[in-house]
Amino acid sequence: MTETDILAHRLARATEVAQVAGALALKYFHARDQLVIETKRHPSDLVSEADREVETLIRDALGAAFAEDAMLGEEHGLTEGSSGFTWVIDPIDGTLPYLAGLPGWCVSIGGCDADGPALGVIYAPVLGELFVAARGHGALLNGAPIRASQGDLRSGLLGIGANDRVESARVGQMLTGLMDAGSSWVRYGSGALMLAWAAAGRLVGYAEPRMSAWDCMAGYTLITEAGGRVLPFPDGSGLTKPAPVLGAAAAAYDELERICAFGTEKNW
Template identity: 55%
Template sequence: MSMQDTDIDQRFSLARSIAEEAGRLALDYFENRGSLVIETKRDLQDVVSIADRNVETLIRDRVAATFPRDGFLGEEFGHVEGSSGFTWVVDPIDGTAPFVNGMPTWCVSIAVLRGGVPVVGVVHVPCDDELYAAAAGRGASLNGKPLTLDPTRTIQNAMTGIGCNTYVAPERVGQIIAGLLGIGGNFIRNGSGALMLAYVAAGRLVGYYEPFMRAWDCMAGYCLVKEAGGDYLPFPVEGEALLGGHPVLASNLSAYSELLALHQG
């Protein structure tokens, strides 16, 4: 085993451990959400609470204690450059709107990048007691069971996840959904892009598309989908591009070209 393989394995192990610990903390907040103070960011649909901030702080502290030279990008506290070649990309609670409204479709999303490529992806879903985990060349799993995508699943015989937010014009969202329905597909949106990407890796969805997402929402899911046998649209990660929003598309290979056409249309 090479030194680089060892480096990935060590971070993979830590990411799984941290995701479970962070999930327990987030679940405690969820079960006591009546006492949370909810704040808004850009608009009334973009919300945050002390739960998001404290869960991210826990993750940052655990990473810094073991890999102090690694970079870190989190939704709540931004980007810290590293010097090791590895960068952690984290959404402490993806699906905050479902979270604060008492719905279970939220998760903790933790990825590790090396050379701009997601080499570790872990998504923990506390309400369902599910841990999705993947690392480059090591496959993807759900609660330890290997995930392998079924090539017979297509746009026409499976569900596709669609995401939207106020960065995307309502007309564009309508165009995407109309296009999907027009080719015989159907769609779902559950409020968490990271979770729907994990569902793609598990074969529950055949693909996922959102015109504007941040790195912390998609990098863990991208690693999961790739290791399960799917593909994804590259996400710009060089310099300031890592901090910006970009289109996100990931799917079973059987659906990729049709979803790409929806994106390009």
């Protein structure tokens, strides 16, 4: 098979796996009061048995189909591979809304290679929405093509994320700059889902000072294939460390990058 054929094969399998994983996550979602929940870095950084079992399902399915690929997941870390392709997995992005009974969570399966983001599948089971994209193949929502917004930073809502990896005062400065520029922003529980919404033109973009690869890789592919732009995520060993994430409509990107200044200010 050609590289294009292999990528299409990976995307097809990832799409199937995401839907099976989403069904398992949804089963746990409806029985969430019975879940065993643990705290990770801080009280609002939670993980449940659902997160771990869904990631195991995804890893087992993709590993059986693509044994030479590497895998990086939020719950089970990095497994090295030899193909040059890395699967980047967040079994349940938006664990807090998930555990609170809110619909804004998703299964995110991304993939990258030496050229960057290569494929992405984001499935939101409660919302019934399946986003898929692969390099050179475009981006789809439930089988229909999607496009990023054509407007600037003031033409719609901007998605924002933040966490304890960045000083709260610095986040406040960023938000002040955005509001002074006339931007209206919203923060939702799942960064991956907000990136998908940027690809679909529902948001003009998304920005977060520190985000992990498993949160953004699928969304990055969706945005680029939908005609938007993204801030490159570190590759190599940098793939395993949190980094600034920014994706937006082409007409909004430069201004958003300037205001956020993720790549130029040392205090990020």
